[in-house]
Amino acid sequence: MSSGESSNKKNKNNKNKLSIKIQKKKVFRATEPLIAVFMWGINYSCNELKHVNMPELLMPDDFKAYMKVKIDNQHFNKNTLPSHYKVKEYCPLVFKNMRERFNISDESYLKSLTNGDVEPIDCSSGKSNARFYASYDKRYIIKSITSEDVEGLHNILTDYHKHIVETKGNTLLPHLLSVFRLTVEDKEIYLLVMRNVFSTKYKIHIKYDIKGSSVDRAASLKEKEKDSPTLKDNDLINDGRYIKIGTEAKNLFLAKLTRDVDFLCSLKIMDYSLLIGVTDLDKSIDSSLDSKVSEENKLESDQDNLSPTEDTEDTDDDQLNVPTPPDSPSSKLTYGLFGLPSQGPKKEVYFMALIDILTHYGLKKRSANVAKTVKYGADQEISTVKPDQYAKRFLDFVNKIIQ
Numbered sequence: 001m002s003s004g005e006s007s008n009k010k011n012k013n014n015k016n017k018l019s020i021k022i023q024k025k026k027v028f029r030a031t032e033p034l035i036a037v038f039m040w041g042i043n044y045s046c047n048e049l050k051h052v053n054m055p056e057l058l059m060p061d062d063f064k065a066y067m068k069v070k071i072d073n074q075h076f077n078k079n080t081l082p083s084h085y086k087v088k089e090y091c092p093l094v095f096k097n098m099r100e101r102f103n104i105s106d107e108s109y110l111k112s113l114t115n116g117d118v119e120p121i122d123c124s125s126g127k128s129n130a131r132f133y134a135s136y137d138k139r140y141i142i143k144s145i146t147s148e149d150v151e152g153l154h155n156i157l158t159d160y161h162k163h164i165v166e167t168k169g170n171t172l173l174p175h176l177l178s179v180f181r182l183t184v185e186d187k188e189i190y191l192l193v194m195r196n197v198f199s200t201k202y203k204i205h206i207k208y209d210i211k212g213s214s215v216d217r218a219a220s221l222k223e224k225e226k227d228s229p230t231l232k233d234n235d236l237i238n239d240g241r242y243i244k245i246g247t248e249a250k251n252l253f254l255a256k257l258t259r260d261v262d263f264l265c266s267l268k269i270m271d272y273s274l275l276i277g278v279t280d281l282d283k284s285i286d287s288s289l290d291s292k293v294s295e296e297n298k299l300e301s302d303q304d305n306l307s308p309t310e311d312t313e314d315t316d317d318d319q320l321n322v323p324t325p326p327d328s329p330s331s332k333l334t335y336g337l338f339g340l341p342s343q344g345p346k347k348e349v350y351f352m353a354l355i356d357i358l359t360h361y362g363l364k365k366r367s368a369n370v371a372k373t374v375k376y377g378a379d380q381e382i383s384t385v386k387p388d389q390y391a392k393r394f395l396d397f398v399n400k401i402i403q
Contacts, residue, residue, distance in 0.1 A: 028040055028043070028080060028081065028114060029080070029116070029117055030080050030117055030118065031117055031119070032080075033080060033081065033082045033085075033184055033185070034182060034184050034189065035117070035118045035133065036080035036081045036082075037081065037082070037085045037087065037182050037184050038113075038118065038142070038180065038182060038191060039113060039114045039118065040081065040085075040087065041069075041087040041089065041180050041182065042109075042110065042113045042114055042178070043110065043114050044069060044087065045067065045089050045092055045178070046106050046109065046110045048067065048092075049092060049093075049096055049106070050106070052093070054093065054096065054097065054100075055093070058093065058094060058097060058161070060158075062091065062093045062094050063091055063094055063154075063157050063158050063161075064091075064154075065091055065092065065093065065094075066088055066089060066090050066091065066092070067088070067089045067092050068086070068087070068088045068089075069086065069087045069088075070085075070086045071084065071085050071086070071087075072084050082184055082185060085182065085183060085184050086181075086182070086183035087180060087181075087182055087183075088180065088181040088182075088183075089178065089179070089180050090150065090153075090154070090179040090180070090181070091157060091179070094157065094161060095176070095177060095178050095179070097161070098161060098164055098169075098175075098176065098177065099177055101164050101165065101168070101169040102164075102169045102175050102177070102195065103169065104177065104195075109140075109177070112135040112136070112137050112139045112140055113135050113140060113193070115136065116135070116136025116137070117136055118133045118134070118135055118136065118142060119133060119134055119136070120132065120133050121133060121134050121141075122226060122227075122228070123228070123230060130143055130144050130145065131143070131144040132144075134196065137200060138196055138198075138200040139195070139196055139200060140177065140193055140194065140195060140196060141193075141194050141195075141196050142191050142192070142193050142194075143191070143192050143194065144189055144190065144191055144192075145179075145190045145191070145192050145358070146190065147190060149190070149192070149358045150179065150181070150190050152358040152359070152360055153176070153179065153192075153358055155360070156267050156269070156357075156358075159263075159266075159267060160173070160176070163260075163263050167259070170256070171256070171260055172256055172257055172260050172338070172352070172353045172354045173260050173263075173264075173353075173354050173357060174194050174195075174353070174354060174355055174357060175194055175195035176192065176193075176194055177193045177194060177195065178191075178192070178193040179191070179192050179193070180193075195337075197275050197277065197338050197351055197352075197353040197355070198277045198338075198351050199277075199279065199335065199336050199339060199349075199351060200336075202279040202281075202335075202339075202349060203279060203283070204228070204277040204278065204279055204351070205278055205279060205280045205283060206231065206277075206278045207228070207229075207230055207231065207275065207276060207277045207278065208230070208231045208232065208233075208235065208236050208241075208274075208275075208276040208278075209230050209231070209232055209273045209274075209275060209355075210232070210233055210236065210273055210274040210275075210276060210397065210398065210401075211232075211233060211271070211272075211273050211274075211394065212233065212390075212393045212394035212395075212396065212397035212398065213233060213393070214233060214234060217232045217233040217234050218232055218233075218234040218235055218238075219231045219232050219235050233397070236276075236401065241278075241401070242401055242402070242403045243276065243350050243352070243401055243402040243403065244342050244343055244344035244346075244348075244402075244403045245340045245341070245342060245343055245350065245402060245403070246343035246403075249340055249343070250402045250403070253340065253352070253402065254395075254398070254399060254402070257274075257354075257395070257398065258395060260354060261354075261391045261394065261395055262391070264354075264357060264387070264391070265387045265388055265390075265391040267360075268360055268361045268387045269357055269358075269359060269360060269361070269387060270359055270360075270361050270385070270386070270387045270390040270391075271356065271359035271390070272354055272355065272356050272357045272359070272394075273354070273355050273356050274352060274353070274354060274355075274394075274398055275351075275352065275353055275354070275355045276350060276351070276352050277350070277351040277352075278348055278349075278350055278351075279339075279348060279349040279350075279351070280346070280347070280348055281347035281348060281349060282346075282347055335349050335351070336351070338351045338352055338353045339351045340352070344403075361386060361387050
C-alpha cells in the first residue's frame with residue numbers, strides 16, 4: 001500500500017470518529033435540599049431568560065405568566081439535589097425587568113445566589129413563622145411566604161411595577177426580585193427574593209421594627225435573648241433613641257417615605273414596618289461578613305455597583321464621617337442605598353427601609369380591628385387600623401424619632 005493510500009485511509013477513519021463533549025453541570029453546594037432546588041431554579045431561570053428578548057413594554061399577560069419545570073429521576077449531585085422536585089417561577093419577565101430597574105445584572109444576581117451556600121438566618125420576630133435565608137455575600141434575603149402572600153403580591157404587582165418605573169427604582173419599598181414555588185419531597189414552599197436593607201460591610205449592632213403603634217409593640221424576653229434581637233416601637237422609646245441625621249437628610253428621607261406610604265395607602269395596604277438597623281462606627285467593622293467573598297467577586301461586584309443607584313459601599317476612611325443627604329451619590333457610594341450617617345456626637349449609620357407590604361385591609365383585618373378595639377379601647381394605638389389611619393400614625397411616629 002502506498003503512503004498516499006495509507007494517509008487517505010487514516011483521514012477517513014478520523015472523520016468517522018465522534019468527538020464526545022460532556023455538558024458541564026453546575027454543582028449547587030447547599031446544606032439542605034430545599035436550598036439546592038432554589039439555587040437550581042435561579043440558575044435555570046437566569047439561563048432561560050438569556051434567550052428571551054425583553055419587550056419594550058410589558059403586557060398584562062406578563063403579570064399572569066409563570067415558568068414551571070418538573071424534574072424526575074435526576075441522578076446528578078444527589079448529595080444535595082433530590083431525585084424529584086418541581087420549580088415554578090412567577091412573572092419571570094416582570095421581575096427581570098424590575099431587577100434591571102434596580103440596576104442588578106443577571107450575572108451578579110446569579111453569582112450571589114448560586115456561587116455559595118444560601119444560609120438560614122434568624123430574623124423572624126413576628127407571628128408568621130417565616131423562614132429567612134441570606135445569599136452567601138449578604139446582598140439578598142430570601143423569605144418564605146404563604147400562598148395568600150403570593151395572591152396579595154399578584155394583586156399589587158402591576159401597580160408596584162408602575163411605581164418602580166415612576167420612581168426609577170429610587171424607593172424605600174422592598175426591592176422584590178423573584179418569587180418561586182418549590183415542591184420538594186411533596187411539600188410546597190413559596191420563596192420571595194429581596195434586596196438586603198442592611199449593609200454587607202458594616203455590622204448591625206441594633207435593629208428595630210417600627211409600626212407607629214404602642215399596643216403589644218415590645219420585644220419579648222425570648223426575642224431579647226437572641227444574639228441579634230429585633231426590637232420594637234416601645235423598646236425604641238424606652239431606649240431614648242433618636243435617628244439623628246440632620247434636617248436636610250430628614251426632609252429628603254421623609255419625602256421619599258411619604259411618597260411610598262401614600263402609594264401603599266392607595267392600595268389599602270397596612271401593617272407594614274420601617275426596618276431600622278444601627279451601626280456603631282466606634283465599634284469594629286464586622287469583616288467576617290466579607291470573608292466568604294473572594295477578591296475576584298469583590299472586583300466584579302465593584303463593577304456592577306458603579307451606578308449611583310446600586311449599593312456601592314466604599315469604605316474610604318475620609319468618607320466615613322461625612323454627613324450626606326440620602327439622594328446624593330456620595331451617600332450611596334459610602335453606605336449603600338439605604339444607609340444614612342448620623343449628625344450627632346455618636347458616630348452611627350442608620351439603614352432604613354420599608355418591609356412587609358403584603359397585608360391588605362380586608363375582612364380579616366377589619367375583624368381584627370373590631371376585636372382589638374373592644375379589648376384595648378378606641379383610644380389605644382392598636383396596630384390594626386384602616387390604611388389611611390395607619391399611614392398617618394406611622395408617618396407621625398417616624399417624624400418624631402428622626403432628628
